[in-house]
Ligand SMILES: Nc1ncnc2c1ncn2[C@@H]1O[C@H](COP(=O)(O)OP(=O)(O)OP(=O)(O)O)[C@@H](O)[C@H]1O
């Protein structure tokens with residue numbers, strides 16, 4: 001079967017820095033794939049290239065076999081930082097993707113309303129982002145990306161700003177949305193247990209240059225309850241992935257420490273944490 | 274600690290409870306009103322008891338009387354009408370022109386390079402100093418004052434529009450871009466809304482500068498207007514009339530500035546949160 005999303009021989013340079021090199025990936029329709037790797041290994045860059053927000057220096061991105069270079073309604077991006085427009089209410093933020101693509105209709109409005117309900121924000125339509133908690137804002141971000149009903153969802157550490165409890169609830173919500181909406185999801189996270197809990201496959205990236213180190217298939221049956229995280233099998237997966245990136249993470253922490261305040265690149269990587 | 278607590282409560286006990294609640298509600302306004310009333314009373318006292326000679330100082334009662342006389346004779350309305358026309362035409366041109374030039378400046382690097390040196394140089398030039406020249410060019414009627422007013426009000430508008438449009442946050446632009454927004458859509462949905470608070474602050478500055486510009490313009494050459502009334506009064510040492518003009522200008526200035534502030538609050542509701 002043709003993959004939903006194919007990444008062929010992708011590379012990206014920032015000046016002297018080889019951010020990504022020779023990335024090859026195939027992601028099947030309705031697959032949930034998580035990406036983990038040490039800070040600065042190029043996870044965000046990879047996702048931004050797939051989204052069309054950044055251009056690659058080589059290689060290509062195929063969706064349903066067709067090359068893509070610019071952003072489009074077929075892919076939805078959920079940003080790491082809260083990126084709601086402060087002058088728009090929750091509702092107006094949720095429908096902005098529809099507005100931009102000229103798709104506001106009775107039907108899409110009702111769909112957006114159901115999404116806001118799904119993420120637990122019914123009745124908050126007229127609130128401004130400044131009136132919401134961080135968790136609520138991130139849920140609006142999610143609803144906003146889903147409103148266009150994109151078949152591919154690109155998520156860059158979407159839950160990193162949430163507290164542990166909200167995060168767990170969002171994880172199981174995320175699985176529910178993914179299952180019912182038949183989405184293909186590419187999800188970056190720093191938390192290995194989050195990756196193992198959510199993913200069909202976990203892609204482990206290495207750094208300098210950013211490349212695929214290993215792809216781990218997670219054979220834990222679905223639906224997964226939250227208590228699966230305490231099962232030995234689950235912990236084995238987490239340990240295995242942690243060992244894969246441990247040295248890299250150590251290197252990146254040391255390097256960033258040494259360059260802190262000196263080089264701008266390293267500083268940026270720290271501030272993204 | 275104990276003694277202080279006791280003192281506070283004993284002072285509180287001196288004021289009856291209902292009065293205290295009224296003060297809690299209206300306290301700040303009452304305090305300001307009392308301050309102004311006290312100042313006026315003191316002024317009146319000094320004028321009646323110490324200075325006496327109304328060539329040096331008019332008392333508030335004399336000024337009020339003068340304002341009433343000017344109103345009854347219709348002279349005041351005539352001057353206000355002339356200055357008001359100059360102000361509204363001049364300010365409107367400054368606002369529209371300033372926003373337009375600000376937009377042009379941000380539209381391309383070339384436009385920026387062409388316009389920026391002029392804007393910077395002219396902003397620092399005291400355009401009021403060339404008021405006599407402008408009166409020579411545009412005549413003694415309202416149009417010379419309109420030009421002086423526009424010249425003074427336009428720079429805060431240009432500079433704030435430019436700064437506001439450039440100040441749009443990158444991650445917000447990216448968020449909209451990820452939905453496939455065109456350049457125009459980015460402008461309308463992100464750059465312009467994020468510039469609105471700056472533009473409105475520019476309007477507030479322009480209002481103040483315009484009032485000063487008109488008065489000074491009229492001092493240099495006019496047939497009517499509040500500034501003309503002021504210079505006429507001072508030439509014949511009619512202090513009550515001079516003060517009347519100053520008081521009216523102050524009141525108008527306060528009223529127009531608070532109007533601009535109210536507009537800001539109304540148009541930028543998300544900033545109040
Ligand atoms: N616009 C840019 N200009 C120059 N260098 C960049 C740019 N964006 C990213 N980089 C560099 O590319 C490398 C990869 O960055 P990226 O943001 O993709 O890392 P990441 O894996 O997402 O890190 P983190 O886990 O900390 O979010 C980093 O070294 C970063 O400094």
Ligand SMILES: [Mg+2]
Pocket residue numbers: 043044045156272
């Ligand atoms: Mg990142």
